Amino acid sequence: MAYVQRLNRVTEVFAPLLETIQQEQAPASHHQAWLIDSFPVALVKQGHRFKARVAKELADSSYRATKKLYYYGVRVHVIGSRQPGSLPAPEYIGMRGASIHDGKVLDQIRPYVHDQDLYGDKAYQRPDADAVRQTQNLTILTPVKKQKGQHYLEPQDQWLSTAVSRVRQPIEALFAWIEEKTGIECVSKVRSYNGLMVHVFGKLAAALFFWNFLRTSS
Template sequence: MKFVSIIKPFYEKLPKEFRYRCNYRELKVSDLIILACMLARIDLHESSESHFHQMLVASGIVVPERSRCNRRCRKLKDAAKPIRLWMLKKFVHEPAYEIIDSAPITLVSARRSNQAKVLRSIANKGYNATKKTYYYGFKLHAVMTNDGYSVNWKLTPASIDDRKAAIELLSKSPTKYVLADGGYLSRPLQEFLKRTYGIHLWFPLRKNMRPSDQTNPAFLKNQQRHIETAFNNLNTVSHFEHPGTDTMNGLDSRLSTIFLWNVIKAHEQLQHGRSGLKIND
């Protein structure tokens, strides 16, 4: 698999306590192969774990039986996260600006949202302004560079206001210019980020708002479409808006793999002179 050679140099940076853990010699399939399979599932746009496992077996790829393979994938999310960060450190160099946005993750259909019990202690009911409908689940917040690299992400209950998640995400932002849509429209937030972190948050202004020193609103709207396109592309590939999982461990593993795949794919696109924001080909 092509992903083995890509992630191997970064996997070898993981602590020896993880790579050479108890009974590691008895593993019939290495962590690298499992990680590569997780990335290949995203690359093949496969939403079903069981169907993808059948595909691997039918292709002659040696993998553990399905339930054990799924458990291995869940555990390897702790490897996917640092690997992604090391890749970002190597690939991303002073982006011109970043874009922040959110997307819904639906756990059950809208008509069952009032009776939903899946992850009830964490998930809740929220409103999707784009589709003008209520849903039950989570909200995925992500920060993306203008080149298409997802540099940070956070999962919150569906009812959380975008502006509340913005501070935590942007406090770790490597750039000082961030574009946002109307969901982040807040003068106090804008002033707090500038005063505390030196971050200039740009968002479309309402007609009754006083002019500011931010750049051309038409430019902001045009650039904001980039992350909307990237979110749509990422959902087309990975189906993250309807993950089909009922555990936080499974959802976290899925998202960690998706964003690792995003970094690899965006870098590959840029290396070939294509846009890193269009990764669903």
């Protein structure tokens, strides 16, 4: 327990450490596009979430449709630069409450990304996409949503949706790799806000440090 408490006292070290590790990444040979997505970090799952009280400063309840998961926790948001034949290089990493919509998070970090295409899932669709393209030279590309009552997409919309999904697949592979190496998405033993910060940013820092080592030694 004393060891855990010492870690919690240096909580504020981990986010700057993660930023430093990001800056030490090998420079990209060619930045093709931005990829954006988020993954859940669950403190409590399913019915137990109603009694959850840990890290109330940030965590809350939500539903992750892709995983069919009701949970109490946070979501980690990542924007990465697409790399040919490799996982995307994370350029922005942030954490918000589980219930915060991906579109709102994009509004906050959009000023930092420009002059490229940005690929995301349907949650990142924007009614002002044309205005964003004109003001930031940023084209937001997402799969096409079916209209109310529509059973099938038009062929051109289906083609676009498939193309966008293929481009953004590497960021899902990045999340799967981080989860495999760190087990970051399950944090049931954390009992405080500081402990949550240590868990998330400490494991992200460890994963990216290991990834940088692999890239530079290959």
